[in-house]
Amino acid sequence: xxxxxxxxxxxxxxxxxxxxxxxxxxxxxxxxxxxxxxxxxxxxxxxxxxxxxxxxxxxxxxxxxx
Numbered sequence: 001x002x003x004x005x006x007x008x009x010x011x012x013x014x015x016x017x018x019x020x021x022x023x024x025x026x027x028x029x030x031x032x033x034x035x036x037x038x039x040x041x042x043x044x045x046x047x048x049x050x051x052x053x054x055x056x057x058x059x060x061x062x063x064x065x066x
Contacts, residue, residue: 006032
């Protein structure tokens with residue numbers, strides 16, 4: 001099974017929270033959201049791979065907001 005890799009710079013993904021400079025907001029790029037059929041409110045699980053990659057998976061078996 002072949003996995004497609006998408007590469008983004010950290011500036012495209014992570015932004016400082018304007019309400020709290022000590023926190024960071026992770027924005028999933030629109031390309032990924034569309035490809036996966038996700039919308040704001042979709043529940044996802046985020047893991048960090050052994051090479052520092054970010055793995056984002058849909059939470060199965062739960063009601064997702066669309």
